[in-house]
Amino acid sequence: MSCEILFAVNVEEFREYCLSFEGVSEKMPFTHVPDRYSRDVLCFYVGDKWFCFVNIAVFDFCCIKCDPAVSGELQARYMGIRPGWHMNKKYWISVYFNQDVTDDKIRGLVCNSYEMVAKSLSKKERERLRNNDIL
Numbered sequence: 001m002s003c004e005i006l007f008a009v010n011v012e013e014f015r016e017y018c019l020s021f022e023g024v025s026e027k028m029p030f031t032h033v034p035d036r037y038s039r040d041v042l043c044f045y046v047g048d049k050w051f052c053f054v055n056i057a058v059f060d061f062c063c064i065k066c067d068p069a070v071s072g073e074l075q076a077r078y079m080g081i082r083p084g085w086h087m088n089k090k091y092w093i094s095v096y097f098n099q100d101v102t103d104d105k106i107r108g109l110v111c112n113s114y115e116m117v118a119k120s121l122s123k124k125e126r127e128r129l130r131n132n133d134i135l
Helices: 013-021 068-077 103-120 123-132
Strands: 023-027 039-047 049-055 061-065 081-083 091-094
Touching: 013 039, 013 049, 013 081, 013 103, 023 103, 039 103, 049 103, 061 103, 068 081, 091 103
Parallel strands: none
Antiparallel strands: 023 039, 039 049, 049 061, 061 091, 081 091
């Protein structure tokens, strides 16, 4: 799997970038929760697993899966990378836009998240996606 680099300056372009990966779908799963911020969260899936989510109204950060071996280093190096919002802090990070994390770095981290999640899919799920010419 390779990740094409696109410039993500706004929520529309960020969304297009996430949807450019093979087998990706999107959903807003929290539309009925009382928390307004959560209602506006758009999740990106490969198979039946998330690899990224972002608030489409505020567009302040994205939350992505991250290798625990590099998560701490990233959080120490960048003020704009923090533990994952409402997620397992060992495996997820929140990457804030318009801070000290470059767009290229954000795209690379989103790509890594996608690849990590795609590789973790069950054999059955990977075969289903391949049979549909998705992966």
